[in-house]
Amino acid sequence: MDPLERKFKELEGKGEGAQMTHIYYGDPSEEFSLKLIETLAQNGADIIELGIPFSDPIADGPVFQAACERALNAGITPPKCIEAVKRLRKAGLKTPIIITTYFNIPYLMGFEKFLSMIKKAGAQGLLVPDLPIEEAEPYLELTAKTGLHLILQVAPTTSEERLKKIVEAATGFIYLVSLEGVTGSKLTNPNTTFKLIKRVKAQTQTPVMVGFGISKREHAKAIVDAGADGVVVGSAYAKIYTKNLQNPFATLPEIAQLSREIKTGCTKIKPDKK
């Protein structure tokens, strides 16, 4: 069992849903990102989603677009992001890490080389939002061979036929996109999300993590109550430090507070003992 699977097992034992926190590395500086990850990991984050900034992040809303732009302007590169995983592991971080980036980044480096680098650095998986299941097969094989998870996404618009393929191929967890839109959008129609959670959970034992539009405790609670295994929170944290880019470190207590709150929303309803 790898650290990601072990994490879900451990949380299940405690009756907890997972919180994965998504950050774009290097925004506004490497030092801050490292401190942010440490803070989140100590305050209710069970999995770290470490984003490698990309120039054209089409699945991301304005908050993360700006984050990518700032990080790239500050000189961040994919190798620096991978190096960060190594540094975090060296510093003792045990939390599972998923690398997220758009396809062109690993494609250009060479997908196999990219995988072996992130594996060696200490990551558990890779998420590529612009890699659809139709194109994923060779990359699923490579990822499995490297001993990593290729995290696949489903959305409310995913057809039954595609969902089946995704569920069959999924490892680690399934990333359920809560809404039709981009990261940081407002979750205005939670019933759509609940329906999709039920649809996916009915077909698989693989954990289901719900992301996009999750920014407070109530969201997390409703989603975990609906049967999901956890939530993904990203833009909500970036929004906090963006308010003080001169000294983002000063916002860490506020971020820690929100992360702890959201985590308390992830408590699973205990099945009735009869």
Added chain:
Amino acid sequence: MKPVKTGAGVLKDAVSETLREWAACSRTTHYLMGSTVGPHPFPTIVAAFQSVIGTELKRQILEKEGRLPDAIVACGSGGSNALGAFKPFIEEKSVRLYFVEGGGESLGAENSAAAFQLGSPGVLHGCLSIVMQDMWGQIRPSKTRAAGLNYPGRGPEIAYLCETGRVKPCYAFDKEVFEAVRVMCRTEGLIPALETAHAIAYVLNHPEEFSPDDVVVINFSGRGDKDIDTILRHFYGSA
């Protein structure tokens, strides 16, 4: 109408923003992609629509000249007007096809939109093709005075046709393009769009490629009304 305020505010950012918008309304709304780019099947759909240009072109040139042209020259970045003009001629091997990109100021990576000269295989907007990018795969902003040629990627079909040698990738520099506008105005009384003027400039500046007996079709893809301020500023200064 929604102005795009993200990124560098250029064509690629408009495509990104439209894809994002469409992610939220795809159940009720069709995406009419503006060029032969983006994820499948958009390049195919757009090429099919645009091929009306080539179909009409073929009929008209046969009527007028009684034979196929020797060459067709079209400008492009994503490649829609060019591919549309070329489509019915791809199997007509006697017809030479020229695709003219925005050379910008010079072929330096910071000053140009000539992706076939400066780009390499990469994935942008859900499609693998030739894109302008840095060594890590970050998309490089392209640069040309013609906004419509300012997409840093090439449509997959036009890239394929260039790779197989069926289409010749060429470019024209901004300076040549303004000169082509002047020539076109003086000789034909037509104001071409700055995009279109790339195709004209290429023909004007490469006499060695065309013989006097050649029937050459320049795809007059757009009018210059929209560029008139830019053109006036170029020739007469800011006043």
